Amino acid sequence: MELIETCLLDSSLMPFLQAAGYSNYLLEGRERLTIELYDSEKLRHQNSSGFLLFVKPMSQNAFRKALMDSKVNAISLDDTNVRLVRREILNLLRIHRKPLEILLNSSSSLTISNSIGWGRKWIDTMFFSSCATTISEIWSPLVKMNYLVVHGATEVEALSWVFHSPRRFILLAHSNTS
């Protein structure tokens, strides 16, 4: 089965990803493009052709705009913007079936355990990314799974978020662009 790491910041880490068990990856700047969105107007002028567009919203308004924009492939979440997630945002996430990416290296245990709760009830496609710049920042799939289980996810949920969701996200993204 193809196992995908949804975020890699340095292509020289590819051999280490393969050793960890991944068969594919999304490299920042080549397959994916992440923008930090403070001003929702910036999204209108953003050219993302050829990339999967990941938006990290930094304000409530930007969050709402990113959720409703069809150009945006996924929303990135970590400790810096997790406070923006409210019930209204979760409703929008569910209505627009927007995939949610959790950045593991910059998320605390509170963010992880909150996201597990959201993933159960509100979010259709959720996945966890390493976004590694160095070898030690890579998360092996088994470590990801056990990390989620320790934070309260069931093994079935962890398996789905680590193994199946990245593939489902890529299929969904490609079906939207074609």
Place this chain on the structure above:
Amino acid sequence: MLIQTLLDLVFFAWLLTLSVLILRRRAVKAPSPRLLTSKTKRYIVFRVLSQGQVSQRDLDVALKGAIEQFMGSMWVALSSPRVVFFDQELREGIISTNRQGYKVVIASMHRLKRIGNQEVLVLPTKTTGSLKRAKRMIGLR
């Protein structure tokens, strides 16, 4: 009179047999004491990716530090992790822990970023219940 008593006795014996059979079928089997204590050993086979050499002792200290940093000293005691074997050539090894704590040990591996002054990546590959099988997995014996 005698026939009546005999019939009563037969009827009583029949009812007793039925009751015993029904109660035996409904009885919930208690789990084995081995599972209740959760002290069953688990062995985690792992690989280390690093630039330089890593020693078994440094790895053991770093692993315990990583678990303590992530889950606290209580889980270091509960999971009682120990690097029982490490091959410096193959860079593969075995961690001994228990059923209660093996998930915590694996989850804590993301905190194990440095050993000494070099960056490392510790990759768990398999978990098994016997040391013999764990050794076989890394090609020993």
